[in-house]
Amino acid sequence: MTERTKIDARGAYCPGPLMELIAALKLVQIGDEVEVWSTDKGSVKDIPEWVAKVRHELVGVTQENGYWSVVVRKAK
Amino acid sequence: MAQPLYILLCSGEHEKLQMAAMMASVGAVSERPVEVFVSMNAMLAFAKQAPAEGRYKGGTFSKLLKEKRAPDAVALFGQGKDLGDMKMWACSMALDVLGWEESQLVDGLFDGALGLTKFLSDAENGQFITL
Numbered sequence: 001m002t003e004r005t006k007i008d009a010r011g012a013y014c015p016g017p018l019m020e021l022i023a024a025l026k027l028v029q030i031g032d033e034v035e036v037w038s039t040d041k042g043s044v045k046d047i048p049e050w051v052a053k054v055r056h057e058l059v060g061v062t063q064e065n066g067y068w069s070v071v072v073r074k075a076k
Numbered sequence: 077m078a079q080p081l082y083i084l085l086c087s088g089e090h091e092k093l094q095m096a097a098m099m100a101s102v103g104a105v106s107e108r109p110v111e112v113f114v115s116m117n118a119m120l121a122f123a124k125q126a127p128a129e130g131r132y133k134g135g136t137f138s139k140l141l142k143e144k145r146a147p148d149a150v151a152l153f154g155q156g157k158d159l160g161d162m163k164m165w166a167c168s169m170a171l172d173v174l175g176w177e178e179s180q181l182v183d184g185l186f187d188g189a190l191g192l193t194k195f196l197s198d199a200e201n202g203q204f205i206t207l
Contacts, residue, residue, distance in 0.1 A: 013146045015102050019155045022105050026159070046102075053106050 004033040009043070010067050017043040017070075018050060025056070025074050033059060035071045044068045078108040080202035082195070088117025090134030090149070092207040094141060097152035099205075104160025109202075112153070113195045114186075115167035118207075119174065122150065122166075122181045153185055165190035 005024050009017035017038040024034045038044055044061060047070050051058045059071035081103045085096045096112065103110045114122060121131055132138060132149065140146075147155075156162045166181060168189045178189055 013144060015098055015152070016147050019101065019105070019147075019152075019159065022159050023155075050102075050106055 002029065002032050004035050004071070007034065007036045010037050010039045012038070012040065012043075014040050014042040014046065016040070018047055021047060021070075021072060022050075025072065028074055030074050030076060033071055033073045035069055037064070037067050037069055039067045044070060047072070078106075080109040080111065082199035082202050082204045083110065083112045084195075084204065084206040085112055085114050085118040086116040087207055088120050088133065090132035090138035090141065093118060093121050093132060093149045094137075094146065094152075096207045097147075097149040097156070100162055101152045101156030101160070104156040104162035106160070109161040109163075110156065111163045111165065111195070111198065111202075113165045113167060113190065113192075115170040119166065119170045119176075119181075122185065123176075124180055124182050150182055150185070157185060163187045165195060167192070 005028055007020050007024055009020050017036050017040055021034055021036045028034060036047065048058050048061065051072055056075045057073040059073050062069045083096055083100055100110045100112050153164065157164065164186050166178060166186050166189045168191050171178065171189055178186060
Protein backbone atom coordinates (compact mmCIF):
# COMPACT_ATOMS: atom_id res chain seq x y z
CA MET A 1 0.00 0.00 0.00
CA THR A 2 1.34 3.41 -0.95
CA GLU A 3 1.91 6.23 1.48
CA ARG A 4 -1.12 8.18 2.62
CA THR A 5 -1.87 11.30 0.58
CA LYS A 6 -2.12 14.33 2.87
CA ILE A 7 -4.15 17.43 2.10
CA ASP A 8 -3.85 20.54 4.20
CA ALA A 9 -7.19 22.27 3.70
CA ARG A 10 -6.99 24.30 6.91
CA GLY A 11 -8.49 27.74 6.37
CA ALA A 12 -10.60 26.58 3.42
CA TYR A 13 -14.35 26.88 3.71
CA CYS A 14 -16.99 24.33 2.78
CA PRO A 15 -17.11 22.66 0.31
CA GLY A 16 -13.40 23.23 -0.40
CA PRO A 17 -12.04 20.42 1.81
CA LEU A 18 -14.56 17.93 0.38
CA MET A 19 -13.69 18.88 -3.20
CA GLU A 20 -9.95 18.58 -2.49
CA LEU A 21 -10.51 15.16 -0.98
CA ILE A 22 -12.50 14.01 -4.01
CA ALA A 23 -9.87 15.28 -6.44
CA ALA A 24 -7.19 13.42 -4.47
CA LEU A 25 -9.22 10.19 -4.35
CA LYS A 26 -9.45 10.24 -8.13
CA LEU A 27 -5.67 10.07 -8.34
CA VAL A 28 -5.01 7.23 -5.89
CA GLN A 29 -5.56 3.48 -6.16
CA ILE A 30 -8.29 1.46 -4.47
CA GLY A 31 -7.11 0.69 -0.95
CA ASP A 32 -5.03 3.88 -0.65
CA GLU A 33 -5.77 6.44 2.03
CA VAL A 34 -6.21 10.20 1.84
CA GLU A 35 -5.96 12.39 4.91
CA VAL A 36 -7.58 15.86 4.94
CA TRP A 37 -6.81 18.48 7.56
CA SER A 38 -9.66 20.94 8.04
CA THR A 39 -10.55 23.81 10.34
CA ASP A 40 -14.08 23.91 8.88
CA LYS A 41 -16.56 22.20 11.22
CA GLY A 42 -19.14 21.79 8.46
CA SER A 43 -16.67 19.90 6.31
CA VAL A 44 -15.72 17.60 9.18
CA LYS A 45 -19.39 16.53 9.37
CA ASP A 46 -20.01 16.58 5.62
CA ILE A 47 -17.04 14.50 4.55
CA PRO A 48 -18.14 11.38 6.50
CA GLU A 49 -21.64 11.83 5.06
CA TRP A 50 -20.24 11.90 1.56
CA VAL A 51 -18.02 8.90 2.26
CA ALA A 52 -21.05 6.90 3.43
CA LYS A 53 -23.18 7.98 0.50
CA VAL A 54 -20.70 7.04 -2.21
CA ARG A 55 -19.45 4.00 -0.29
CA HIS A 56 -15.80 4.67 0.35
CA GLU A 57 -14.41 3.84 3.78
CA LEU A 58 -14.07 6.27 6.66
CA VAL A 59 -10.87 5.31 8.48
CA GLY A 60 -11.21 7.92 11.21
CA VAL A 61 -11.82 11.50 12.34
CA THR A 62 -9.48 12.86 15.01
CA GLN A 63 -9.26 16.24 16.62
CA GLU A 64 -5.77 17.66 16.54
CA ASN A 65 -4.43 20.95 17.84
CA GLY A 66 -6.74 23.52 16.23
CA TYR A 67 -7.95 21.34 13.35
CA TRP A 68 -9.48 17.98 12.49
CA SER A 69 -7.94 15.14 10.56
CA VAL A 70 -10.28 13.03 8.43
CA VAL A 71 -8.86 9.87 6.85
CA VAL A 72 -10.67 8.16 3.99
CA ARG A 73 -9.76 4.92 2.22
CA LYS A 74 -10.67 4.60 -1.44
CA ALA A 75 -12.97 1.59 -1.66
CA LYS A 76 -13.99 1.62 -5.29
CA MET B 77 -29.93 6.46 -8.59
CA ALA B 78 -30.76 9.64 -6.67
CA GLN B 79 -33.37 11.97 -8.11
CA PRO B 80 -31.60 14.44 -10.42
CA LEU B 81 -31.41 18.05 -9.32
CA TYR B 82 -32.41 20.81 -11.73
CA ILE B 83 -31.34 24.31 -10.75
CA LEU B 84 -32.82 27.34 -12.46
CA LEU B 85 -30.30 30.09 -11.73
CA CYS B 86 -31.57 33.58 -12.47
CA SER B 87 -30.23 35.80 -9.75
CA GLY B 88 -27.06 37.82 -10.15
CA GLU B 89 -26.69 38.08 -6.40
CA HIS B 90 -23.41 36.66 -5.17
CA GLU B 91 -25.10 34.82 -2.32
CA LYS B 92 -27.44 32.95 -4.66
CA LEU B 93 -24.70 32.22 -7.19
CA GLN B 94 -22.59 30.83 -4.35
CA MET B 95 -25.44 28.70 -3.05
CA ALA B 96 -26.16 27.38 -6.54
CA ALA B 97 -22.48 26.55 -7.02
CA MET B 98 -22.35 24.76 -3.67
CA MET B 99 -25.52 22.75 -4.30
CA ALA B 100 -24.52 21.88 -7.85
CA SER B 101 -20.98 20.81 -7.00
CA VAL B 102 -21.82 18.86 -3.85
CA GLY B 103 -24.83 17.23 -5.52
CA ALA B 104 -22.78 16.29 -8.58
CA VAL B 105 -20.03 14.63 -6.52
CA SER B 106 -22.58 12.81 -4.36
CA GLU B 107 -23.85 10.65 -7.22
CA ARG B 108 -26.78 12.95 -7.82
CA PRO B 109 -26.88 14.24 -11.43
CA VAL B 110 -27.27 18.01 -11.61
CA GLU B 111 -28.28 20.33 -14.42
CA VAL B 112 -28.06 24.09 -14.11
CA PHE B 113 -29.93 26.48 -16.39
CA VAL B 114 -28.43 29.97 -16.25
CA SER B 115 -30.52 32.96 -17.23
CA MET B 116 -31.29 36.63 -16.47
CA ASN B 117 -28.82 38.44 -14.20
CA ALA B 118 -27.02 35.20 -13.33
CA MET B 119 -25.69 35.09 -16.91
CA LEU B 120 -23.67 38.25 -16.24
CA ALA B 121 -21.57 36.48 -13.61
CA PHE B 122 -20.40 34.00 -16.23
CA ALA B 123 -19.03 36.53 -18.69
CA LYS B 124 -15.51 35.56 -19.69
CA GLN B 125 -14.38 39.18 -19.53
CA ALA B 126 -16.05 40.11 -16.21
CA PRO B 127 -13.66 42.13 -14.03
CA ALA B 128 -12.42 40.23 -10.98
CA GLU B 129 -13.97 42.69 -8.58
CA GLY B 130 -17.24 43.10 -10.44
CA ARG B 131 -18.15 39.50 -11.08
CA TYR B 132 -20.02 39.03 -7.83
CA LYS B 133 -22.31 41.65 -6.33
CA GLY B 134 -24.27 41.12 -3.17
CA GLY B 135 -24.96 42.14 0.39
CA THR B 136 -23.61 41.33 3.82
CA PHE B 137 -22.81 37.73 3.07
CA SER B 138 -21.16 38.56 -0.21
CA LYS B 139 -18.75 40.83 1.63
CA LEU B 140 -17.96 38.03 4.11
CA LEU B 141 -17.51 35.46 1.35
CA LYS B 142 -14.96 37.73 -0.28
CA GLU B 143 -13.20 38.66 2.97
CA LYS B 144 -12.88 35.07 4.10
CA ARG B 145 -11.92 33.86 0.63
CA ALA B 146 -14.69 31.29 0.35
CA PRO B 147 -14.42 29.12 -2.77
CA ASP B 148 -15.04 31.12 -5.94
CA ALA B 149 -18.52 30.32 -7.31
CA VAL B 150 -17.52 29.96 -10.97
CA ALA B 151 -14.53 27.81 -9.97
CA LEU B 152 -16.81 25.68 -7.79
CA PHE B 153 -19.15 25.01 -10.70
CA GLY B 154 -16.05 23.93 -12.61
CA GLN B 155 -15.04 21.51 -9.86
CA GLY B 156 -18.53 20.03 -9.85
CA LYS B 157 -18.27 19.52 -13.57
CA ASP B 158 -14.79 17.96 -13.38
CA LEU B 159 -15.46 15.70 -10.42
CA GLY B 160 -19.12 14.78 -10.83
CA ASP B 161 -22.14 14.52 -13.10
CA MET B 162 -23.10 18.09 -13.86
CA LYS B 163 -24.37 19.91 -16.93
CA MET B 164 -24.67 23.66 -17.34
CA TRP B 165 -26.84 25.35 -19.90
CA ALA B 166 -26.96 28.95 -21.04
CA CYS B 167 -30.47 30.21 -21.63
CA SER B 168 -30.78 30.93 -25.37
CA MET B 169 -33.19 33.77 -24.72
CA ALA B 170 -30.84 35.50 -22.29
CA LEU B 171 -27.95 35.17 -24.75
CA ASP B 172 -30.15 36.70 -27.46
CA VAL B 173 -31.23 39.61 -25.25
CA LEU B 174 -27.60 40.31 -24.31
CA GLY B 175 -26.43 39.86 -27.89
CA TRP B 176 -23.82 37.37 -26.66
CA GLU B 177 -22.31 34.30 -28.26
CA GLU B 178 -21.56 31.22 -26.13
CA SER B 179 -17.88 32.03 -26.68
CA GLN B 180 -18.30 35.08 -24.44
CA LEU B 181 -19.05 32.86 -21.46
CA VAL B 182 -16.34 31.43 -19.21
CA ASP B 183 -14.57 28.47 -20.80
CA GLY B 184 -15.12 24.86 -19.88
CA LEU B 185 -18.41 25.23 -18.00
CA PHE B 186 -21.30 25.32 -20.38
CA ASP B 187 -22.54 22.32 -22.34
CA GLY B 188 -24.34 24.63 -24.73
CA ALA B 189 -27.30 26.92 -25.06
CA LEU B 190 -30.74 25.56 -24.30
CA GLY B 191 -34.34 26.67 -24.35
CA LEU B 192 -36.74 26.38 -21.45
CA THR B 193 -38.93 23.81 -23.17
CA LYS B 194 -36.18 21.18 -23.11
CA PHE B 195 -35.03 22.03 -19.60
CA LEU B 196 -38.55 21.90 -18.18
CA SER B 197 -39.25 18.65 -19.95
CA ASP B 198 -36.06 17.01 -18.67
CA ALA B 199 -36.75 18.34 -15.18
CA GLU B 200 -39.99 16.39 -14.96
CA ASN B 201 -38.05 13.38 -13.66
CA GLY B 202 -36.18 15.31 -10.97
CA GLN B 203 -36.28 17.93 -8.28
CA PHE B 204 -36.51 21.55 -9.42
CA ILE B 205 -35.20 24.54 -7.51
CA THR B 206 -34.88 28.20 -8.41
CA LEU B 207 -32.22 30.59 -7.22
